[in-house]
Amino acid sequence: MHRISILVQDGRSSSVVVAGEGPLLMLLHGFPLDHRLWTGQLESLAAKYQVVCPEFRGFGGSTLEESEYSLEDLAGDVEVVRRHFAPSDPMILAGLSMGGYVAFEYWSRYAANLSQLLLVNTKPSADDETAIAGRLKMAEVARQEGTAIAIHGMVDKLVSKSTNAELRSQAERMMLSTSPAALAAAQVAMSRRRDFVSRLPEIQVPTLVITGDDDPLCPPKATQAWASMLPNAKFQSIADAGHLSPLEKPDEFNALLLNLT
Ligand code: MLT
Secondary structure: EEEEEEEEEEEEEEEEEOOOOOEEEEEEEOOOHHHHHHHHHHOOOOOEEEEEEEEOOOOEEEEOOOOOOOOHHHHHHHHHHHHHHOOOOEEEEEEHHHHHHHHHHHHHHHHHHHEEEEEOOOOOOOHHHHHHHHHHHHHHHHHHOOOOHHHOOOOOHHHOOOOOHHHHHHHHHHHOOOOOOHHHHHHHHHHOOOOOOOHHHHHHOOOOEEOOOOOOOOOOHHHHHHHHOOOOOOHHHHHOOOOHHHHHHHHHHHHHHHHOO
């Protein structure tokens, strides 16, 4: 496993953690996380895939040059990373939550570059007014009072009650390492994201939709309902997993990725 920096635009680079060889499997992390979300996948899936985990602007080792960006911009960064690793082959793209929102954007621009899509603990809908207000408030708290106060209590919404204390604190440490500026910029970008619900029937690429039985943000029933609108999708919910299913239940999650057809 190693980390590289890829120039994505005008002197700005994207930090990418890579392991293995084989067909390209790109894993997009959620908010406010980084490539460590995929710790349980990087080595285990490396025997079958070239596993590539880019970090979004401001997260992990990636720099944040502008205070604002859009999720479309992030999809553009993902495409630069894909071209670096597999310029002439389509890839398998997995995105968790915020990573899933970026995966929808990626599909809308670059569907031909996808062989499989994995939409993990995510949803296709845009925010309503209450959700937008909540995000803008968190962005403001982050800017004024810092990351720890902005994310206080958030980890309890992300991991299942049955997840052990070590994994819970691993997730929390990852969240706390996010800078206030990165937190704020991502919240603003997510608050402006597009709604893909009406476009679900157009997604022809084979898709696996995954959530966790204990995910309060993307519960199985609601997730299965939108997954059924995709023409070429399977749905799987992982027992005893919350919103961070690859971190909480790596064996069950990896089995799904090792058995893609
Ligand atoms: C995530 O895990 O990326 C977040 O839950 C996304 C969001 O805030 O909608």
